[in-house]
Amino acid sequence: MLLLAxxxxxxxxxxxxxxxxxxxxxxxIVSPRxxxxxxxxxxxIVFAIRNPSLAPTLDLDLRWSxxxxxxxxxxxxxxxxxxxxxxNTDFSNVSDPFYVYQTTTALSNVTNDAFExxxxxxxxxxxxxxxxxxxxGNVSYYNRDKPVFFTVQSGAQA
Numbered sequence: 001m002l003l004l005a006x007x008x009x010x011x012x013x014x015x016x017x018x019x020x021x022x023x024x025x026x027x028x029i030v031s032p033r034x035x036x037x038x039x040x041x042x043x044x045i046v047f048a049i050r051n052p053s054l055a056p057t058l059d060l061d062l063r064w065s066x067x068x069x070x071x072x073x074x075x076x077x078x079x080x081x082x083x084x085x086x087x088n089t090d091f092s093n094v095s096d097p098f099y100v101y102q103t104t105t106a107l108s109n110v111t112n113d114a115f116e117x118x119x120x121x122x123x124x125x126x127x128x129x130x131x132x133x134x135x136x137g138n139v140s141y142y143n144r145d146k147p148v149f150f151t152v153q154s155g156a157q158a
Contacts, residue, residue: 023051023054024050024051024054025049025050025051025052025054025055025058026049026050026051027047027048027049027050027062027121028047028048028050028097029046029047029048029117029119029146029148030046030047030048030099031044031045031046031101032044032045032117032148032150033148033150034148034149034150035150035151036150036151036152036153036156036157037150037151037152037153037156037157038152038153038154038155038156038157039107039108039109039110039111039152039154040107040108041105041108042103042104042105042108043103043104043105043106043107043108044101044102044103045064045082045101045102045103045104045117045119046099046100046101047062047084047099047100047101047119048097048098048099049097049098049099049100050096050097051096052091052094052096052097052098053091053096055086055089055091055098056091058123058124059087059123059124060086060087060121060122060123061083061084061085061086061087061121061122061123062083062084062086062100062119062120062121062122063081063082063083063084063119063120063122064081064082064084064102064117064118064119064120065078065080065081065117065118065119066078066079066080066081066104066106066107066115066116066117067079067115067116067117067118068113068114068115069113069114069115069116069149070112070113070114071113076116079106080104080106082102082104084100084101084102086100107152110152111152111153111154112151112152112153112154113151113152114149114150114151115149115150115151115152116147116148116149117147117148117149117150118145118146118147118148119145119146119147119148120144120145120146121144121145
């Protein structure tokens with residue numbers, strides 16, 4: 001779980017209902033989790049965003065990379081990656097939590113291996129200067145990464 005406490009300053013949300021501040025936006029990985037999974041043609045990479053009404057001011061993106069940990073002689077082997085760029089997502093009528101996902105076929109032929117999914121949440125925040133409320137002042141960025149370890153094994157629960 002990763003939390004962001006947005007400092008919204010003079011930034012305005014396009015939503016008719018503004019959140020009560022201060023507030024937290026939370027991002028969790030839903031799938032895969034630490035554990036063992038059966039091989040699948042499509043492996044989902046799923047994230048949940050709680051309090052998505054805060055997201056428009058945070059310039060969010062989620063990046064993930066999948067690494068094979070077993071049967072590799074020189075350390076982890078990067079096998080695939082993805083980016084979920086949420087900067088242009090319309091969060092005005094979405095559920096809470098809001099789910100975003102991608103799928104990968106990189107594990108479709110795997111029978112018995114261990115993997116690490118590294119994921120990173122990035123955000124930025126621009127606030128207007130108090131003098132004219134239009135000129136952008138401070139720009140801040142936040143990056144946070146988290147690993148998930150799992151195995152793919154024939155005969156495991158799907």
